[in-house]
Amino acid sequence: MEITTDEQTLQYLWEALQTEPRRPRYHWAEQKFCESLKRGWLFYSDIEDMLIAMDSRVDSGGFRIMPLVEHMGISFEEVYFRPRAISSGAMRFDALRPEYYVYLLIQLERVGLAVDTARYVDIMLPSILPRNRKLFSVAELEIFWYKRTRHKQEDVVLYTDKSLRYEEYGDPLKLNSGFTLTLGLDAEDKPFLLMIRAPKYKPQRAPVEVSCPGCGHNYHKGDPESSMLHRKEHKKRMTWLQPQALPAMLLERAEKGPFAELVTCDSPAWKHSEMYNRALAFKREFHYDFTQWKSPNSGREDPDVQGYLFTGEFGEIIGACAFRNRSDDPEIQKWGLQWIWLCPRERRKGHLEQRWRMFRQRFGNFLVEPPVSEAMQGFLKKQGDSELLLLDRKP
Ligand SMILES: [Zn+2]
Known part of the structure; x- marks a missing residue:
């Protein structure tokens, strides 16, 4: 995940992530979520409070979490309270559907924030797991395989200037939470990049093209799709090779x-x-x-x-x-x-x-x-x- 942001946000996250959050109020945030669940929507105005309740580092005068959210592929929708009469006006709010809120928590966890994501995935899973659910939104899909992908996903890279991406960086810094931070400083010692690596991240080895000695089929070892195709082809070819x-x-x-x-x-x-x-x-x-x-x-x-x-x-x-x-x-x-x-x-x-x-x-x-x-x-x-x-x- 790549996020464009400003120098102040980079500097703040770099420092804040090296500290521990103060007294999280997970229970309060969960209660608030369950109330919203009944309504079907989470209001923009509540979300920031709920995030701060879980991870106090989100609360800072010089740092706003919400502009980051919009760079994570999460869009707020317009919702209205039912008007009292057809002729009266309606109040507009920006809100997220519950699954997109949990998707947001998954993304924030990847940034290194302690937002209790696993708990919310557990709340949402019963509505997603039934076999008759054939189509998933991106949020539902991420919730669906969260337990398998947690702490293993690719780096989160925040930068101010993408053109500087391949400059030299400082030494990686491993945090107690298992995340590793790397800060990139430009010639004037200003941060231009912050890379956040998940605790169990393993760089994917590039798939190697091999030729099966049995059937002669070429495929990419390490690529499940290509290996599956080979197994199918192998079975077919063996009918005439053997x-x-x-x-x-x-x-x-x-x-x-x-x-x-x-x-x-x-x-x-x-x-x-x-x-x-x-x-x-x-x-x-x-x-x-x-x-x-x-x-x-x-x-x-x-x-x-x-x-x-x-x-x-x-x-x-x-x-x-x-x-x-x-x-x-x-x-x-x-x-x-x-x-x-x-x-x-x-x-x-x-x-x-x-x-x-x-x-x-x-x-x-x-x-x-x-x-x-x-x-x-x-x-x-x-x-x-x-x-x-x-x-x-x-x-
Ligand atoms: Zn083969």
Whole structure:
């Protein structure tokens, strides 16, 4: 929280916070609050008295607390007493709703004042905690998580001139209350900044970008939002990086025999979704800009492509490849093996070799389109099929 103020206020707070408040009258202030609670509003004129009752340091000829309040994102509202008759006038008052008064106490506690905030949060919580309360004002939200954030929030910085913010400051001064004060003095020894650090404040470590060794997803460690996204993504990616038994594929195999692995535009949506995920994995591994399987749901809009899902003993899908009909392409005029991707643990285990003869029968002298890995080039050589290699062509 940053607050613009004057030199006198800085000097006063710097000195006052180093003293102890005199005989707080917490009970009186609470009584006054409970009366206001019935009315639904706290008057501007009462608030200063209530704050002084709790922390005598607020009471000083040379210091006004209320101008500070207005810099804390708290706005007074206009309220009127009900007129005696429709024709008569109404008296106007500036007032705060009770939750905004408690929000104010939360902010003043951050400044280092002893304003009994925890007590008022307890009074307000029963009206905020019920699960049917779905929307919170900023004040209610701060009350809602007060117990978790208390004494841990970021620094409160009061300054007279923001441009001097990064000048040198004096030594930090730790108070009995646990707060730490730092005063910034300008060249003429006049205070331009007062920094108030909470007792349990810990500087947030900047989140570090890491890459998960399991799934390869990049995320920011220490950032809950990013970590949650990673957990979701991790679970998804592991389904193809570490494939598990797939009953649907076993059923398909019982029904279609050797054609169970084939995916055409007539295949069910789940097979297209499996193809799409492997195309995605291929794209990530080779840092391609786009996914070479058009639809995760159905292939009806792409009849020129045929896919193969490589499956293991239990129906688990260990990889996939896709052939594209390029007979309209003057340079190729036949089928092309567009991409092939196997999960890491199943590489170099002969899965492609087992299917190679069948591929040649079905797609003839197809071309193997780039990017072609060294492993793949070695494979073609071994099969005596190096002439199928198509180099240096964008897919
Ligand atoms: Zn991961």
